[in-house]
Amino acid sequence: MRMSSLVLFCLIGAAFPINGKRLEICPQHPYYFRDGGRHVVLVGVSDRALFTIWKNDKGFSWRKYLDDLAVHHLNYVRQDVFSWGALRGAAEYPAQLSSSARLFARTGPGKAIDGKPKFDLTQFDQSYFEQRLKPFLREAAKRGIYVELTLFEGFRARSDFKESLYAEANNVNRLGLRPGEVTSDTALGNRRLTAIQHAYIDKVLAETAQFRNVIYEIANESGGRRWVAHLIDYIHNHPTHPSRLVSAGEQTTSFDPRTGANDIVVKHRGKGGLYATDTDVRNHHAALLRFRVGKPVCHNEYFLYANASTDDVNFPRKMMWADFTAGGHSNFFDFTFWRGTGRTLNDGQPSRSPPSEILRGGQYLLDFLTENEVKFWTMAPHDELATVEGKRKPYVFTLAAPGKEYICYVLGDGSATITLQLTGGPAGRRPADFTARWYDPKSGRFLTPAHRIQGKDRNFFQSPNSKQDIVLYVRD
Incomplete structure (x- = not known):
């Protein structure tokens, strides 16, 4: 709960x-x-x-x-x-x-x-x-x-x-x-x-x-x-x-x-x-x-x-x-x-x-x-779980409790595509359903509604067009 x-x-x-x-x-x-x-x-x-x-x-x-x-x-x-x-x-x-x-x-x-x-x-x-x-x-x-x-x-x-x-x-x-x-x-x-x-x-x-x-x-x-x-x-x-x-x-x-x-x-x-x-x-x-x-x-x-x-x-x-x-x-x-x-x-x-x-x-x-x-406090840096692509060479930093919760901070202008691994949870656990949303750290509000996805080795997330930075938040 x-x-x-x-x-x-x-x-x-x-x-x-x-x-x-x-x-x-x-x-x-x-x-x-x-x-x-x-x-x-x-x-x-x-x-x-x-x-x-x-x-x-x-x-x-x-x-x-x-x-x-x-x-x-x-x-x-x-x-x-x-x-x-x-x-x-x-x-x-x-x-x-x-x-x-x-x-x-x-x-x-x-x-x-x-x-x-x-x-x-x-x-x-x-x-x-x-x-x-x-x-x-x-x-x-x-x-x-x-x-x-x-x-x-x-x-x-x-x-x-x-x-x-x-x-x-x-x-x-x-x-x-x-x-x-x-x-x-x-x-x-x-x-x-x-x-x-x-x-x-x-x-x-x-x-x-x-x-x-x-x-x-x-x-x-x-x-x-x-x-x-x-x-x-x-x-x-x-x-x-x-x-x-x-x-x-x-x-x-x-x-x-x-x-x-x-x-x-x-x-x-x-x-x-x-x-x-x-x-x-x-x-x-x-x-x-x-x-x-x-x-x-x-x-x-x-x-x-x-x-x-x-x-x-x-x-x-x-x-x-x-x-x-x-x-x-x-x-x-x-x-x-x-x-x-x-x-x-x-x-x-x-x-x-x-x-x-x-x-x-x-x-x-x-x-x-x-x-x-x-x-x-249950999360740790996991930059290896995410990569990012964009026209202006953005960076991505990831804090995660694998299999449960992920925060991907994207640094850079424009739209970006994140590839995120979501199957790193406890051994033997079936692929979980997650929700994903994009958050604007400049205005303190979410830019998109939550949408459901199924965790797998390669999950692709396309960000809204943004300036300076944006956050992808994924949780089970």
Whole structure:
């Protein structure tokens, strides 16, 4: 018997208050999460610098940020716990960063490079936790949103390190650090630094332990192999607030998240290339597949404009579906719209919601799962089951529970013909009857009525004429 859409809406957890036991990796289906009785696939849009921006003179509000996500049923954000660097940012971009704050106390003596008292990295500013971190996590949970908290940045570049809290000119702790050392393996030999990093983790864990919607990421694109492994172990075995929702972050060092003790695998580029074309989408889909080793895989950062990326606002939707059909989770990084910038850091734009093509791209994916009672947690990537032909060389990605349910995401313009194998169910099972429909991920509606077919080795499906992408949905 099929469950009602309302019941399955609760199972998926999109834009639904988080009242379960606590987010965890599903033991039976370890590529997905579970919260009480709800299975969860994460799809989101976020600005990593939320806690620094908070509420700015360009019209940004952290509550509006959460409301934008909730009204579009999105359930995943990635946030830096705070900014370890960019101390001159508030002076350079005063409207964008008009309410910036840090979680360490500014005690002095002496002035940091921004002209304010130096930081003491052994003392915390409790107001940061009470007025920013905890209210955000609480309100996110009310809106059904899970929050990935990034703990550290590496500051490999000399100019970035100079503006960081680690630099000798900005703190009173005499750590004697150089660029590239703060998250390297050499950091483990600096006892004062290690004590500060441990105390910081202790504090974050203590302040966030009450919340059921938190994932921890060690570092953004940095971290020595031993340093990352040490901090994963530190959180796993924490005496008072351990967690088994820890990712290493995207790694640029020899730490391998596929074989490490991290619970979640994070992918950024992951040798998938740029974020510009449909070919790049295909390459990132293939890259995510290579990271599947029995752990959830989160593609938690891709973007527009920067680093030779596209300016096509349809690109994030394509990436979301490509990640989903690779059995992964997806999060678009917006550093343009909410905070009130443009294609450069400060071109005079006001704060505004990301374009509907981005927000609705994630919404319609999650709504598709809810409204069609898709048991995604029982499905796996099966690109080998489908091929596609069309005048403009389309691509097809397939997530399936063979013999039961198939989602074929077709990337490309025009009409396409999919050849799909539907006889891969349990051994000895007779060919089953299926229904097939075409779904438009841009409008969130089906384009054709369901029609019955009998499963066989080669089933042919002709799509309606479409632009950019279309989805074939087949189920028994």
